[in-house]
Amino acid sequence: MTGNGRRLSRREMLKRGTLGAAGFAVLGDALEASSDESSRSAGLPNAHDPHAAGTVGAVRSDGYDPKGFLEHFDYGHVRTLDDGQVLREYEIVAVDREIEVAPGVRFPAWTYNGQVPGPTIRATEGDRLRVRFANGGSHPHTIHFHGIHAANMDGVFEPVMPGDEFVYEFDAKPMGLHLYHCHAVPLKKHIAKGLYGAFIVDPPEPRPPAREMVMVLNGFDTNFDGENEIYAANTVAFAYQREPIRIVKGELQRIYMVNATEFDPINSMHLHGNFFSLYRTGTTLAPQEYTDTVMLCQGERHILEFTYEDVGRFMFHAHQSEFAELGWMGLFEVMEPVA
Amino acid sequence: MSASRRALLGWGVLPLVLLAATALLLSRTELVAFMRQGAPPVEELTFDRVTLEPNLIRVDVVNGGPDPVTVAQVMVDEGYWAFAIEPGATVPRLGRASIVVPYPWVQFETHQITLLSSTGLTFSHEIAVATATPKPDARFFGVFTLIGLYVGVIPVAIGLLWYPLLRDVPRRWIDFALAVTIGLLVFLGVDTLAEALEAAADVAGAFQGILLVAVGALGTVLGLQVLSGAKLRSGGVGGRMAVALLVALGIGLHNLGEGLAIGAAYALGEATLGTFLIVGFMLHNTTEGLGIVAPIAKDRPSLRSLAGLGLLAGAPTILGAWIGGLAYSPLFATLFLAVGTGAIAQVVLVLMRVVEEGRERAVLSPLTAGGVLAGLLVMYGTGLLVA
Numbered sequence: 124m125t126g127n128g129r130r131l132s133r134r135e136m137l138k139r140g141t142l143g144a145a146g147f148a149v150l151g152d153a154l155e156a157s158s159d160e161s162s163r164s165a166g167l168p169n170a171h172d173p174h175a176a177g178t179v180g181a182v183r184s185d186g187y188d189p190k191g192f193l194e195h196f197d198y199g200h201v202r203t204l205d206d207g208q209v210l211r212e213y214e215i216v217a218v219d220r221e222i223e224v225a226p227g228v229r230f231p232a233w234t235y236n237g238q239v240p241g242p243t244i245r246a247t248e249g250d251r252l253r254v255r256f257a258n259g260g261s262h263p264h265t266i267h268f269h270g271i272h273a274a275n276m277d278g279v280f281e282p283v284m285p286g287d288e289f290v291y292e293f294d295a296k297p298m299g300l301h302l303y304h305c306h307a308v309p310l311k312k313h314i315a316k317g318l319y320g321a322f323i324v325d326p327p328e329p330r331p332p333a334r335e336m337v338m339v340l341n342g343f344d345t346n347f348d349g350e351n352e353i354y355a356a357n358t359v360a361f362a363y364q365r366e367p368i369r370i371v372k373g374e375l376q377r378i379y380m381v382n383a384t385e386f387d388p389i390n391s392m393h394l395h396g397n398f399f400s401l402y403r404t405g406t407t408l409a410p411q412e413y414t415d416t417v418m419l420c421q422g423e424r425h426i427l428e429f430t431y432e433d434v435g436r437f438m439f440h441a442h443q444s445e446f447a448e449l450g451w452m453g454l455f456e457v458m459e460p461v462a
Numbered sequence: 463m464s465a466s467r468r469a470l471l472g473w474g475v476l477p478l479v480l481l482a483a484t485a486l487l488l489s490r491t492e493l494v495a496f497m498r499q500g501a502p503p504v505e506e507l508t509f510d511r512v513t514l515e516p517n518l519i520r521v522d523v524v525n526g527g528p529d530p531v532t533v534a535q536v537m538v539d540e541g542y543w544a545f546a547i548e549p550g551a552t553v554p555r556l557g558r559a560s561i562v563v564p565y566p567w568v569q570f571e572t573h574q575i576t577l578l579s580s581t582g583l584t585f586s587h588e589i590a591v592a593t594a595t596p597k598p599d600a601r602f603f604g605v606f607t608l609i610g611l612y613v614g615v616i617p618v619a620i621g622l623l624w625y626p627l628l629r630d631v632p633r634r635w636i637d638f639a640l641a642v643t644i645g646l647l648v649f650l651g652v653d654t655l656a657e658a659l660e661a662a663a664d665v666a667g668a669f670q671g672i673l674l675v676a677v678g679a680l681g682t683v684l685g686l687q688v689l690s691g692a693k694l695r696s697g698g699v700g701g702r703m704a705v706a707l708l709v710a711l712g713i714g715l716h717n718l719g720e721g722l723a724i725g726a727a728y729a730l731g732e733a734t735l736g737t738f739l740i741v742g743f744m745l746h747n748t749t750e751g752l753g754i755v756a757p758i759a760k761d762r763p764s765l766r767s768l769a770g771l772g773l774l775a776g777a778p779t780i781l782g783a784w785i786g787g788l789a790y791s792p793l794f795a796t797l798f799l800a801v802g803t804g805a806i807a808q809v810v811l812v813l814m815r816v817v818e819e820g821r822e823r824a825v826l827s828p829l830t831a832g833g834v835l836a837g838l839l840v841m842y843g844t845g846l847l848v849a
Contacts, residue, residue, distance in 0.1 A: 167544055167546050167564050170517035170518065170564040171517070171566055172564075175544045175564055175565070176542065176544075177543070179535065179544055179545055224582075225542070226534065227532065227535065227580050228534045228580060228582055229581060231502075343582070345581075345584070346583050346584045348584075352537075352582065352584060361542070444541075445540050448541030448542065449537070449542060450542065
C-alpha cells in the first residue's frame, strides 16, 4: 500500500498548505517587530565592541520562529496497533517557500511543511512510523531517513513527482539522533535549498529528565556561487545571539545537534565557560567524551549534555571563526532558578 | 499666436502625447510582468567611493541597475558587521547611498567589503591597501599642491623656457616644433582616452560610461570649435595666441586627469609616488611647455601672458590632485577625462590647420612628419619613466 504513488488533489494540497501557514502565524506572534529602515541607521556600536559583529535588524514574523523551533518536537498522531506497537503518523508536504535567513535577506527555499529545518520528528525505539509525504513543490523530492529500514523505504529510488505523494513506513531504530533529508538529484541542490530535519529515536528507557533543545546546523548560499553567505543553528543567522536562550542554573541541558550544512565538509560546536558530555550519534547511554568543542562532518550528529553552575551570558558557536561571524553564533543566558 | 503656428505646435506635441499614452498603456498591462516571468529583480550596485577613518569604513554606492536594491546586511572580510545606511536601505534606480561600518581595519592590509542585498545577491569591493583617507586639512592641501607643482606647473614652466630659442630659429623649424607638438598631443590624447575608458569601466551601468566618454569628448570638440572659431579665423597675432591658449587648455585638461589619477591613487593607498616617478612626470611634462610656445614663437608675447599660459596648462594638476584625493568618483573622473580627450583632439585639429597654412596645404613633409613622430617618441620615451 505504501509503494504506489497517488496523485494528491489540488484542494487537499491547498488545505494542508493553509493549515501549515496558520500554525506558523501563531508561532510568529511571539516574534518581535520586524526590522525597518530606521533601525538600520540607529546609533552604531564602537568598532571594538563585541556587539559590532553580527547582522543588523531583526527578522520578520512571517512564519518561522527559531525560538519556537528550538524546543518543538513532533511526536506525530499516536495510536496503538493491535499487536501493542505504537504507531506514529506524520504528514509532510514539500513546499517552495521564500524564507528570511538573516534580517532582510530572503532565500527561495524548498521546505518540508514550509519551514527550514523541517519538523523535528521524534519517536521511541521500536515505534512504527508512517510518514505520508506529499510533494507540493516544483521539483521531484523524497524523504531519506537515516536509520535501519527496508530498501524501498529509503527515499532514494522513489522520486515523488510534484503533485504526487508517497508513504514511508518503517520501525524507528536504532535509538539515537538521526536526520532526514531529500535524496532527489542533484543531491547538493536539494539539501542546500533546505530539505532536511532532525529525527530523534529515544531509547526505550528514557534519558534522564533535562531541558531539551534541537539545533540543526545549516547554511545558505544566497547568491548561488557554491559557498554559503549565511551560517546558523536553525536557519536564522545570529538568532540566539539577538535573543539569548535562557537556561536555569543547575538544570541539565540536552542539545540534539545535527549538521545539515552543505558545501563545507565540516561544522563544529564550541561551548563557552563549560564542558559537555558527548554522545556520538546518540546511540549510547553513556557519554564517550567530555569536551568543549566537537567537530561534525556533513550528516554527523551528536547529543550534548551540560549544566551551568554560574549565572551570566555564555557564548556557543562554530569554532570555525568564519562560520561564527557569518551567523552560527548564539548565547545562553544562565539565570538563577525561580524560588 | 496665429492659428497656423498653433497647428504647427500641435503637430510637434502630438507624437509626444501619443508616446506618453503608449507608455501608460504598457505600464497598465501585464506585458512587462509576462516578460519577466516572475524572475527576481536585476540588481546592480557599484562602489563609487570607499574612505577609511580610524575604526570606520565609509562606502558610497550607486544603483546603476534597472531595479531598486535593498542593502540587507554588510560583511567585512567574511563576517557580518554593524552598519548604518543613509538615506535608506533601499537604493532607488540611479540613486546613491552612504554606508558607515564601524570596523577595526588594519593598516596596510587588504580588506573585502561585501554588501548582501535582500534577495541574497552580493556586491564586493576590495580595499587593496588599507590606509586612512586624507582629510582636507592644511597638510593635505600643502602636500597635494606640492605634488601638483612638481608634476604639472614646474615642468610646463621649464618647457616654456624654450621660447627664446624658438623665437630665433627659421620658420621651417617652427613648423617642426608645431609638428612635434602635434605628436605629443596625439600621445596625450590617446593616453587621456585610455584613462577615460578605464574610469568608464567603474561607472555604474545605467550611466553608460563609454558613451559618456563619447558625449564628453565630442561635446568638447564642438564647443571649443564654436567658441574659438572666430578668433582663430581672424589670424594674425590674436589668432596665434588663441591657438596657444587652446594648446594650453588641452594640456591643462590632460594634466587635470593626471592629477586626478595621482590624487586618487594616493588616497586609495595604491600609489608609491617615489622620487623617480615624480622626476619621470617632470620630464614627461616639460615637453608640454614647448607645445604651448610653438604657435606664438614669432609674436613676442609678454611675460605675463606666457606665465598665464603656463598656469593654464600646469595648475589643473593641482586641482586634479585635490579632487582625486578628496572626492574621487569614477563618474566625474570619466567626464573630466572625456573633456580632456575632446580638448586635445580639437587642439590637434587646429595645429594641423596652422601647419597647413604655412606650408601651402602640404601638411606632411618629411620634416613635419618627422616632427610628429619625434613628438610621439619623446612622449613614449619619457613615459617609460612613469609606467
